[in-house]
Amino acid sequence: MRRETFEKPLREVPAGAFFMLMRSYAKVVVGVPVEKAFYYALPEEMTGEVIPGVRVVVPFSGRKLTGYVVGLSREKPDVSLREIAEIVDSSPIFDGEMLKLTRWVSDYYCCPWGEALHAAFPPGVRMKKKKSFSPEELSSPPAESLSSSVTLLHHANRGGGKIEFYLQAIKQALKQGRQALVLFPEVSHFQNILNLLRFQFREKIAILHGRLLPWERYHEWLRMRSGAARVVIGTRSAVFAPLVNLGLIIVDEESNPLYKEKRTPAYHAREVALERARLWKVPLILGAQAPSLESYFQAERGKYKLMVLSPAGEKKELPEIEIADLRREFSSRRVRWALSLELRQEIEACLRRGEQTVLFISRRGAGTQKLIDEVGRLFPNARLGKAGTAYEEGTRAQRHKGTKYEETISLFRRGKIDILIGTQAVLKELGGERLSLVGIISADTILNIGNFRAAEKMFQLLTQVSNSLLGKQNGKVIIQTYNPAHYSILNVGDYPQFYREEVEFRRQLNYPPFTSLINIMIKDEEAFRRLIAILEANRDEGVEILPSKAGMRGQQIIIKGENLAGMRRVIRGELSSSRWNKAGVKVDVDPVEQ
Incomplete structure (x- = not known):
């Protein structure tokens, strides 16, 4: 393996650290699911070259792996040591602060330090290609x-x-x-x-x-x-x-x-x-x-x-927000359309004015095609587009094969698509002079996802949509829902009021930010029962351990409490054992999804 050379080290070795360079034993972590670090002896010719932050090649379980030196020791550990096989870098790729940061990532997110270092070192940088740049000195800032x-x-x-x-x-x-x-x-x-x-x-x-x-x-x-x-x-x-x-x-x-x-x-x-x-x-x-x-x-x-x-200059007004109550809508007619009467009428008005519409669906699936077919029947002369594919211009809603997402968005921005149908990815593309209507097909698919963050997700979505139509003369957002009185919908444009209601909801259910969560997924059922017993035996006061089934994904353990530092230590220490390697354990600290 050829050693990579960098023209300038991240940080010069401080004066007086010569004794550190003369130490004979290196503490090395490797990018495998093993919690602890391993000590290796330094061959005499490597003395002074192996310092914290460099990569080295070490023998490990019958193979050679690239590891990261995270410390040095003058005292020989009371175990038989093997020698470092090779030095990869001539200067550290991680400085002291980055070693501390990755150590924190390892501790907080319950993962081996080697995997945290691996994540901090981009894949492209692992190339064995030597390339140099003239370093540019940065002036010292005021203290x-x-x-x-x-x-x-x-x-x-x-x-x-x-x-x-x-x-x-x-x-x-x-x-x-x-x-x-x-x-x-x-x-x-x-x-x-x-x-x-x-x-x-x-x-x-x-x-x-x-x-x-x-x-x-x-x-x-x-x-x-x-x-x-x-x-x-x-x-x-x-x-x-x-x-x-x-x-x-x-x-x-x-x-x-x-x-x-x-x-x-x-x-x-x-x-x-x-x-x-x-x-x-x-x-x-x-x-x-x-x-x-x-x-x-x-x-x-x-x-x-x-x-x-708030925006400088003239204050831009939020678009009109209209709530289509699907309870009333579907109780008054036998045939159920995906589009409410209010939304259909507003789309027709947009088409007459030569303006554009975006219809938002919360997730991809069979319902997407059903919606496209329905819109095509209701508006046969409209030019339709879907995120990822587009529809040809003309009087018929015929699929334009092979058109990619970027091309669809380009067609929409150039006014070649009248009605764009898509998921969350489309929302960041909202804008343009002709866009005046956004329809949320079913707010309830977000509100009913079974996640305590559902209302927050709904509010953030509506805020993003509303801001995309700021100042539009005919700007309107139509929200179709069976729950028209939900505070995440009624408080669009008023974040402090939404926050007050949502934080009280979280307080009553004892969810973040009042507590922290750890979500553990595990495939092996026997290992699941064993881990539950270990966690219960080491459970701190005020900590809840909630086991459940997770369908095809296996078993799930949710740990909830105000301070989970002790539980994180238990998880890290226990999962460092090789007996969990085949159990399919995945730990997610502060999960966004459940």
Whole structure:
């Protein structure tokens, strides 16, 4: 294996640390589901080269694995040790702060440290390709800026100048000689600010997300690490970006569930950003049109600073919101249409005015095609489109084969589609001069999902839809529901009132933010019973353990309590045993979905 060489280490070894470099035993973690670290002896020729943060190749269970050095020791452990086979890096790929951050991820999200380090090291960077960049020195910031570790919750009421606020904060960080990290839930969300930043800062911008090719990730990672990139924009995994002089973190739309990783470690990028801001002592901005209940709760308690901004200039009015009561609608006629009378009439009016309509369905499935067929029968002259496929222009709603999602959206934006049907992905594309109507086909499929966050999801959806139609002369949102009096629907545009009602609901049921949750999925039934017994035997006072069936996914254990630190330690310690390797155990701390 060829050793990768980086032109500039993340952090120079401090003076006086020579004795550390002479230690003979390395503490190594590997990227496998094993909790503990392993000690390895250093061959004489490696003395002084193996330091914390570098990767090494080590013998492990009859094979050779790449591991991460997380510590050194002068004292020989009381076990037989094997030697490190090879050093991969000539300088650390993780500095001390990043080792602390990944250790926190490991502890909090109940996963092996090696897997947390693996998640923080992008796949493209694992290429065995040597590439160098001239490092750009960053000026030292004023001492007082290093201690400005404030968390600001930016509630962008009705759009509220969010991008402008971000740009001002980024410019301030750059003036201090620092770097800025900006996270967005999806690639499509940051195109607007990316264009603005590229216009102002040109080559000083770096991006990091899952759509990049491996060599592109490698290129951007090195630019961040060398200091050549001053502003990093990315999605969830960019929270681990190797910035040498971090001065600001921004998490846009912090309530978006896409910030939650589904694979191990199942971290939430917002929570990792909070911990990183604390460790690096830098300010953190959490932005949202409809903040998460947890973040607003922290702001109400004074732990975060709350800033509510409305759009500058003339105040834009919310669109008209009309509720179609499906109870009354379906009791008055025998044939049940997916579209209520109010929605059908409004679509007809839009078509006469030459305006566009978006029909939102909460999930894909057989119901999608049924809705498309119904809309085609009701409006035979309309040009229809579905997220992922499109329909040809003409008098008949005929399918246009092979048209991809991006092409469908392009057709809609160019006015070639009159009625667009889609799921959550379509909502971020809302906009354009001709769009004037959004129909929520069934709000109840969201409200009845069996998740305590259902009302919050509904409110966030309606807020996003309403903001997309701000200031439209004929803008209207029609919500079809069997529950027209639900507070998540009635309080659209009034987040404080929604928060008051929702937080009281959470208080009564003892759900977050008043408690924390851990969700454990396990496939093997015998292992499930064994784990239940272990958790019950070590259960802290005030902690509930709720076992249940999870259908095809196996068995489920929900742990609920105000402080679950003790239970996390039990889970980490128990699951480090190899006897659980084949049980199919998946741990999700602070689950977004249940």
